[in-house]
Structures are given as C-alpha cells and as structure tokens.
Amino acid sequence: MVKNEETIYERIEKKGIRLTPQRKDIIRILIENNHKHLSASDIYDSLKEENKIMGLATVYRTLDLLTKMGMVMKRDFDSELSHYELVIDQVNHHHLICKNCGKVIEIPDILPKDIKNKLLEEKGFKCMTCSIKFYGYCKECREKMAKKNQI
Amino acid sequence: MVKNEETIYERIEKKGIRLTPQRKDIIRILIENNHKHLSASDIYDSLKEENKIMGLATVYRTLDLLTKMGMVMKRDFDSELSHYELVIDQVNHHHLICKNCGKVIEIPDILPKDIKNKLLEEKGFKCMTCSIKFYGYCKECREKMAKKNQI
DNA sequence: GTACTTGCAAACGATTTGCACCAAG
DNA sequence: CTTGGTGCAAATCGTTTGCAAGTAC
Numbered sequence: 001m002v003k004n005e006e007t008i009y010e011r012i013e014k015k016g017i018r019l020t021p022q023r024k025d026i027i028r029i030l031i032e033n034n035h036k037h038l039s040a041s042d043i044y045d046s047l048k049e050e051n052k053i054m055g056l057a058t059v060y061r062t063l064d065l066l067t068k069m070g071m072v073m074k075r076d077f078d079s080e081l082s083h084y085e086l087v088i089d090q091v092n093h094h095h096l097i098c099k100n101c102g103k104v105i106e107i108p109d110i111l112p113k114d115i116k117n118k119l120l121e122e123k124g125f126k127c128m129t130c131s132i133k134f135y136g137y138c139k140e141c142r143e144k145m146a147k148k149n150q151i
Numbered sequence: 152m153v154k155n156e157e158t159i160y161e162r163i164e165k166k167g168i169r170l171t172p173q174r175k176d177i178i179r180i181l182i183e184n185n186h187k188h189l190s191a192s193d194i195y196d197s198l199k200e201e202n203k204i205m206g207l208a209t210v211y212r213t214l215d216l217l218t219k220m221g222m223v224m225k226r227d228f229d230s231e232l233s234h235y236e237l238v239i240d241q242v243n244h245h246h247l248i249c250k251n252c253g254k255v256i257e258i259p260d261i262l263p264k265d266i267k268n269k270l271l272e273e274k275g276f277k278c279m280t281c282s283i284k285f286y287g288y289c290k291e292c293r294e295k296m297a298k299k300n301q302i
Numbered sequence: 303g304t305a306c307t308t309g310c311a312a313a314c315g316a317t318t319t320g321c322a323c324c325a326a327g
Numbered sequence: 328c329t330t331g332g333t334g335c336a337a338a339t340c341g342t343t344t345g346c347a348a349g350t351a352c
Binding site: 096098105110111116118119123124125128130131133137139142 | 249284285293
Binding site for chain 4: 169170171190191192207208211212215231232233
C-alpha cells in the first residue's frame with residue numbers, strides 16, 4: 001500500500017506535476033478501495049466523511065489526470081455515472097455484471113493469449129488492452145429468483 | 152431486410168405496442184444501418200435528411216422501447232453518447248476500438264464456449280450475454296504512425 | 303372513444319469550464 | 328516569484344420527463 005503510494009507519487013513528480021494534498025487524498029482513497037469501482041462522487045463523499053471537503057470538480061480533474069497518465073482506468077458499467085479504479089500493479093481482469101442487482105464482480109483474465117496475435121495478423125489491429133463484460137445473474141440473485149420461480 | 156422488418160413489426164404488435172410511423176422509420180434506419188452503431192441523434196439526423204422531422208425525445212423513447220424488448224442493444228464506446236444497433240438475426244460479436252481515430256470494427260465471437268460454463272461452476276454466475284472491447288490501434292493508424300515514427 | 307404516442311420545452315444530472323484566488327516548487 | 332491547482336458557480340450536453348394535443352386501433 002505504501003509502496004503503491006510511493007510509486008504513484010514518483011510517477012507524478014517525474015512528470016513535473018504538483019503533488020497537492022487533494023491529489024494525495026484522492027490517490028489514498030483509490031488505494032484503500034482497490035478492486036472496488038468508485039465514482040467521482042463516491043470519492044468526494046468518502047473524503048467528506050473525513051472532513052476533507054474539496055470541490056467535486058477537483059475530483060474529476062484528478063481522475064482525468066490519473067487516467068491520462070495510465071494509472072487509473074475509467075469503467076462504464078450500466079449506471080449513468082463512470083467508475084474508476086487504480087491499475088497500478090494490477091493484472092488485467094474482467095467483470096461480471098449482475099443484471100438484477102447491479103453488482104460488479106471481478107474475475108481474472110481468461111482470454112487465450114493467441115487471440116491478440118490473431119487480431120494483429122488477420123485485421124492488422126494492434127490490441128493494447130481489452131475489457132470483457134459478462135452480463136447475467138449472480139449466485140444470490142439466482143437463488144432469490146429460484147424461490148420466486150422467476151427466470 | 153424486409154424479412155427483418157416484418158419480424159420486428161410482428162414482435163411489436165404481439166406485445167400490443169402501437170406501430171406508429173415514427174417507430175417504423177426508426178426501425179428502418181436501424182435496418183439500413185445494420186452493423187453500424189448509431190447514436191440517437193444520428194438517427195434523428197438521418198430522418199431529418201429525408202424530411203421526416205420528429206422529436207429527438209421520440210427517438211430516445213423508441214430506442215429505449217426496442218432495447219427493453221431485446222431487439223436493440225445499447226453500446227457505450229468511449230464517446231460521450233450512447234450508440235445503438237439492431238440485434239435481430241445477429242450473431243454475437245465484439246468490437247475493436249481504435250484509440251487513435253475512434254473507429255469501431257466488428258469481429259465475430261471468439262470466446263471459447265467453456266468459459267461461460269466455468270463462470271457458472273466457479274462463481275455461480277449465469278452469463279446471458281457478453282461484450283468484449285479490444286482497445287488498440289487499427290491498421291490505417293498504425294501505418295500513419297509508422298511513417299511519423301510514433302509508437 | 304380511449305389509451306397510448308408524440309412534440310415541445312423544461313428539467314435533470316453528470317461532467318466540464320471560466321475565473322479569481324491560492325499554494326507547491 | 329511563477330506556474331499550475333483549487334473552489335465555486337455557471338455552463339454544457341446527452342438524456343429524461345410533464346403535459347397538452349394527436350392518433351392508432
């Protein structure tokens with residue numbers, strides 16, 4: 001965790017970008033919630049609970065900055081707002097999205113390695129990253145539904 | 152094409168939903184642009200060019216209706232607005248998205264069949280549909296970039 | 303005729319932006 | 328000091344909604 005923070009700080013400083021307390025706080029919240037998917041206002045609210053009030057615009061600007069630096073990934077699930085997650089030291093992974101309760105579950109990368117090569121050979125497309133979303137029903141919802149005789 | 156339209160009309164009528172000229176026009180545009188990904192205002196503009204002015208709200212309401220009926224799929228690529236495509240008579244497919252020019256290329260489904268079964272066994276997650284987005288660089292952009300010595 | 307649809311304009315809500323002030327380096 | 332960052336409020340823009348008028352059935 002501390003390691004992560006230092007890595008991120010170094011990468012920011014290396015680019016000559018200022019390390020303000022707001023940015024540190026946002027990065028800390030992201031690290032504390034690693035493997036969750038926070039929206040800008042989730043982060044804003046978390047900080048407000050710690051009495052660290054800052055402008056929502058600052059949260060957006062910082063997330064934007066980190067995304068452009070490749071340290072944060074913006075995810076669009078089905079909700080109206082975007083969610084963000086750290087990608088530092090993270091292996092690529094995908095998401096199961098429950099169509100009933102909206103829960104998002106992470107799963108490890110399961111894509112055969114040769115697929116990317118095939119894309120390059122057959123389509124001339126050089127794939128850098130890839131995102132898979134599986135839409136369906138999670139265990140809990142399926143059990144609830146089974147009881148109610150739905151689906 | 153006509154076959155498609157009839158199928159869609161039948162399915163709409165079967166549900167007791169009214170077949171208005173606006174809805175027919177929107178469905179026609181979707182069919183004519185099968186395998187493209189249109190935004191609500193793309194459809195609105197196409198119809199305006201034919202002098203078929205309708206409210207943009209009607210386009211959104213119709214797309215919403217068709218999506219809920221499972222005949223249209225809403226896709227969120229990286230742009231700010233949503234894109235829609237017909238799914239009637241369509242095999243599942245995925246998308247290559249060029250990070251440089253924004254072009255979206257369709258590719259056939261390439262996911263091994265056993266992956267869904269694994270998800271069910273291991274996570275209890277029943278997958279209904281799945282969407283894969285490959286982000287990278289298309290042939291044309293890579294050639295342009297090679298000339299400019301980028302990447 | 304009646305319930306569902308439309309068009310319009312207003313409302314909404316997430317995100318962005320302009321600008322005066324402030325602080326990191 | 329100087330440049331870039333913040334906070335605030337206003338602007339933006341895709342999408343949704345309320346409502347009166349219209350129309351498919």
